[in-house]
Amino acid sequence: MKHTLKKTETEKGQKQMNDVFLQFVSKVVFFIVIMFSFNLFFAGHYTPGGGFVGGLLAASALILLLIAYDKKTLQKMLPIDFRMVLTVGLLFAAGIPTLSFLFGTPFFTHQHTYIEVPVFGEIALHSAVLFDIGVFLTVAATSLFIIVLVGEAEN
Amino acid sequence: MEIITIVLAGILIGSAVYLMLSKSVIRIIIGTAVMSHGVHLMFLTMGQLKRGNIPVLDDDVSNYADPLPQALILTAIVIAFALTAYTLVLALRSYRELGTDNVEEMKGVPHDD
Amino acid sequence: MTLIHLAIILPVLAAVVVRIIYKYYRRLHLGWFVLPVPLIIVIYLMTFIPRVSNNEVVYETMHFMPRIGMNFDVYIDGLGLLFAILISGIGALVVLYSIGYLSREEHLGNFYVYLLIFMTAMLGVVLNDNVIMLYLFWELTSISSFLLIAFWHTRERSLYGAQKSMLITMFGGFMMLGGFLLLQNITGTASIRGMLESVALIQESPLTPFAIVLILLGAFTKSAQFPFYVWLPDAMEAPTPVSAYLHSATMVKAGIYLVARLTPLFAFSETWVWIILLGGLITMTWASFNAISKDDLKAVLAFSTVSQLGLIMSLLGLGALSVLTGANEAHFSVAVVAAVFHLINHATFKGALFMLTGIVDHEAGTRSLRKLGGLLTVMPISFTLTVITALSMAGLPPFNGFLSKELFLEAMIDVREADFGSLASVSFIFPLLAIVGSIFTFVYSILLIYGVFFGKRTYDTPKEPHEAPALMLISPIFLSVLVLLFGFFPNILSGTIIDPAAMSIMASDTPLGTHLYMWHGFNNPALWATVAVVIIGALLFYFKDKWTFIYDYHKERFTLNHLYDQGLIYSRLGSHKVTDSYMSGFLRSYLAYIFLFFIIMGALTFLNTGIQLDFSNLAPVGIQEIIVAIIILVSLAVILATKSRLVSIIMLGAIGFAMSLFFVFFRSADLALTQLAIETVTTALFLVCFYHLPKRSRHEERVRFKMTNFLIAVGVGVMAILLGLSAYSNRLFDSISQFHIDNVYELAAGGNMVNVILVDFRGFDTLFETLVFGIAGVGIYGLMKLRLNRKDEQDETHAKKD
Known part of the structure; x- marks a missing residue:
């Protein structure tokens, strides 16, 4: 069984198709999806969205690239180690509540303030967004990490 | 409406149980995914359906749908994904090691210790 | 966040830095980077001494979850400060010593990280006011101790010792948590200070005896009291700096700390007093008796530690006893002062002795008393230090051990004056046990000096012995100087730290004005007791060969160790039998257990309560929802029927997308978005995985197999529907x-x-x-x-x- 698997794989490798159409479209769609994911993420505190959806959409945008090209190209486009992103995400998620603990408020007390920015008007700054960044990074990195791992198996 | 969703959730859960009891690993994984759908639906129903608007603050709206089950389900959806992914990879890996996807054949020798 | 909090977590923060340094820079011994940490802490803690000796207390809090009383409350009083200074001070000395002891080839990174974690854990235990936090730090000390004992994890004995210490101390810790929770239940607060204010509640509650026994289990296991001491001798497999630090000077004293800290809460209780007093005395005598028969130097010291801990424990019990019997207030304070003083003394002389043993082991290559001997000429400095510290342990003047031992004997002799009621006739047992224990202590102390440094050189030591390098000698020299210093000028300590510590144990505000001195006059019975101890001890030592045969009667089969080993084996066998009886190894059976349990429990509940349905408050049904429901049902049917895996995955996706439609209908935008995104990613994942999985999605299943599954599935489904309907109909409380x-x-x-x-x-x-x-x-x-x-x-x- 293993043998045949390997065999089909090499055959597939030789017949690596260059689907120009898919690759072109995916590039365009990638930017749309990733922008949408950022939008969802940052708007999440006031309108539907947030770290989970944002992270998942970001991951699926990258998965699209992964399907259109291959892992090597993806890594050239985005030279990031997903394990690192995962770690940073977890650090954010655990660190932000701890920071509020260290500064004298109970664990997980978020702080917020409003500042006046010339063009955009009043903007809310919220430490919950920082926590959400942790969620975003963890979710995005893990989903992508899983698919890349499974995809590259036995190669 | 609630009766319909509850019954539907029950059917989803029951079918999930049937799938999970079968021999093939893939069917078991699909079963867990189906079960999570059923549970989410049940959960959402418990917060009462269609009683208000989307739970996003709006000056014109006074009635909101219950946000708490939604938040919990959101967490559950993501966890269910993690679970599916993990079991899938587990199945993949064990298939490669043991050469079978039949859980009845997977039983190894009992440990000495 | 205050400096005190920072001081407690500083070692853990340093551990991270140390680990990074270890990765990139190995030219210098890692210990040099660790050394500043305890030094900084001890200097910082010293600054509290003036405030504490003025009977001030320092209280700082960091709110974690204030509503359920989970806070990081730091509380510095005499007792806590004493322990904290001991921990950081001995810690600094041990780190310094370890630089000479551990060569750079060892896994120093791990060693110092564990050591620093331990430091934080221990500081957390003694400076904490919240019992739950105390428990957390308490368990952290057990874990770091486990890691340190197993530091040489290739040796089987190390692993055995580490596991043993972990099992016993964790068992105790867990019991202690139970005790704390009971206490919290009784008093309604998790703060020790808060509990002190509601002693009356504790006195009345019928749960108090249980709380006492549970908490004492924690204290006794940690402080290696009879019959839980068995883990300590095996913990000696750890590197010697660890033994000196954890297993003599600090961690094992956590139990003492706990007892001391809770004495004001429980001193009214007979259970508390008798367990501590008798447990301590028995431990002291039994362990000192056993120490004599050991051949391994560290084993002798381990038993000696157990015995000394028993001594301190019994003194605390004595203090509580005089409260219980309403005896002279002076007895109370004498016993407590003796306990605190001996605690300090023990840390100094035992720490030094462990380090000296480590030096002998390091330089001669063995710790066996049979192989060692006559090292006086080759190791003169070590010899001098050993004489000072061992004689202090034996309780001889002019060392500090003499002072506290005298106080101990005095307190034990005086205890007979207390009102025992019907037990008055057996009250002689306390001084008797105390004197017997002291005699054995004297014998093994002399044995230690004699066995290593006098007698004939045997020349079969693995290494050619020579004096240790200066680096390793600094710490024991420092401790020996302290032994002498505290011996000659004990009153440096009495006003500054002993009195405040004793006062916090007694929960009193009146200054004690303790004045310690060596000469109490000829009519002091404790002096004659010491003389008797020395004479009988010397005789026993001289005729050692004549009486040590009695140890031969002490068969391995009857020891507690044997009990522990057998208990471990049988509990493993027993749990195997139980587990094997229902663990078939088939996934399907396990799932079936779960589902059947669900069905049965649900059915029983419904039989008991009946089903009450109420559908007066329902949402309207829309046509689009019916369509989506039908889509889900059809997809489900296809999944159940199909043999093709691809079809089932697509149908699963269909269910997922239908679900997100449902979420849209039911006004949950976030859920719909998330479900859509998840469904996309899941489908991608399934597709990637499929390349590696077999083509067929199902196996041949017999009809009976299918029927059983079908029945279980229907049962679960029906039960879920019933549960859902009745839960929906009966809203017992508002959302x-x-x-x-x-x-x-x-x-x-x-x-x-x-x-x-x-x-x-x-x-x-x-x-x-x-x-x-x-x-x-x-x-x-x-x-x-x-x-x-x-x-x-x-x-x-x-x-x-x-």
Whole structure:
């Protein structure tokens, strides 16, 4: 069984198709999806969205690239180690509540303030967004990490 | 409406149980995914359906749908994904090691210790 | 966040830095980087001495979860400060010593990280006011102790000792948690200071005896009291700096600390007093008796530690006894002062003795008393230090051990004056046990000096012995100087730290004005007791060969050690039998257990309560929802019927997308979005996985097999529907969601309630969810990269060569 698997794989490798159409479209769609994911993420505190959806959409945008090209190209486009992103995400998620603990408020007390920015008007700054960044990074990195791992198996 | 969703959730859960009891690993994984759908639906129903608007603050709206089950389900959806992914990879890996996807054949020798 | 909090967590922060230094810079011994940490802490803690000796207390808090009383409350009084200074001070000396003891080839990174974690844990235990936090730090000391004992993890004895200490101390710790929870239940607070204010409640409650026994189990296991001492001798497999630090000077004293700290709470209780007093005395005598028969130097010291801990424990019991019997207030304070003083003395002389043993082991290559001997000429400095510290341990003047031993004997002799009621006739047992224990202590102390440094050189030591390098001698010299200093000028300590510590044990505000002195006059019975101890001890030592045969009667089969080993074996066998009886190894049976249990429990509940349905309050049904429901049902039917895996995956996707439609209908935008995104990613994942999985999606199943599954499935489904319907019909309380809806803007400054609940109101859920997600990712990484069989490994190496 293993043998045949390997065999089909090499055959597939030789017949690596260059689907120009898919690759072109995916590039365009990638930017749309990733922008949408950022939008969802940052708007999440006031309108539907947030770290989970944002992270998942970001991951699926990258998965699209992964399907259109291959892992090597993806890594050239985005030279990031997903394990690192995962770690940073977890650090954010655990660190932000701890920071509020260290500064004298109970664990997980978020702080917020409003500042006046010339063009955009009043903007809310919220430490919950920082926590959400942790969620975003963890979710995005893990989903992508899983698919890349499974995809590259036995190669 | 609630009766319909509850019954539907029950059917989803029951079918999930049937799938999970079968021999093939893939069917078991699909079963867990189906079960999570059923549970989410049940959960959402418990917060009462269609009683208000989307739970996003709006000056014109006074009635909101219950946000708490939604938040919990959101967490559950993501966890269910993690679970599916993990079991899938587990199945993949064990298939490669043991050469079978039949859980009845997977039983190894009992440990000495 | 105050400096005190920072001081407690400083070692852990330093551990991170140390680990990084170890990775990139190995030219200098890692210990030099660790050394400043305890030094800084001890200097910082010293600055509290003036305040504490003026009977001030320092209280700082960091709110963690104030509503359930979970806070990081730091509380510095005499007792806590004494322990904290001991921990950091001895810690500094031990780190210094370890630089000479551990060569750079060892895994120093691990060693110092564990040591620093331990330091934080221990400081956390003694400077804490919250019992739950105390428990957390308490268990952390057990864990770091486990790691340190197993530091040489290739040796089987180390692993055995580490496991033993872990099992016993964790058992105790867990019991202690139970005791704390009971206490919290009785008093309604988790703060020790708060509990002190409600002693009356504790006195009345019928639960108090249980709480006492549970808490004492924790204290006795940690402080290696009879019959739990068995782990301590085996813990000696740890590197000697660890033994000196954890297993003589600090960690084992955590139990003492706990007893001392809770004495004001429980001193009224007979259970408390008798367990501590008798437990301590028995431990002291039994362990000192056993120490004599040991051949390994460290084993002798281990038993000696156990015995000395018993001594301190019994003194605390004595203090509590005089409260209980309403005896002279002076007895109380004498016993408590003796306990505190001996605690300090023990840390000095035992720490030094362990270090000296380590030196002998290091330079001669063995710790066996049979192989050692006559090292006087080659190791003169070590000899001098050993004489000072061992004689202090034996309780001889002019060393500090003499002072506290005298106080101990005095207190034990005086105890007979207390009112024992019907037990008055057996009260002689206390001084008797105390004197017998002291005699054996004297004998093994002399044995230690004689066995190593006098007698004939045997010349069969693995290494050619010589004096230790200066680096290793600094710490024992420092401690020996302290032994002398505290011996000649004990009153440096009495006003500054002993009195405040004793006062916090007694929970009194009146200064004690303790004045310690060596000469109490000829009519002091304790002096004659000491003389008797010396004479009988000298005789016993001289005729050692004549009486030590009695140890031969002490067969291995009857020891507590044997009991522990057998208990371990039988509990393993027993649990195997139990587990094997229902663990068939088939996934299906396990699932069936779960589902059948669910069905049975549900059915029983419904039989008991009946089903009450109420459908007066239902949402209207829309045509689009019916269509989506039908889509789901059809997809489900296809999944159940099909043999093709691709079809079932597509149908699963269909169910997922239909679900997101449902979420749209039911006004949950976030859910719909998430479900859509998840469904996309899941489908991608399934497709990637499919390349590696078999083509067929199902196996041949017999009709009976299918029928059983079908019945279980129907049962679960019906039960789920019934549960859902009845739960929907009977709303016993209002939803808590209104709180979230009302406060989403005021408290959390957000607009999207679902997101605010996720990141703010119920942030813990999300935090741990990300953690679960991360763990799944790491687990999958492990699964994919793990090489199980050798063939794969060979493939790997080939691949690398290519």
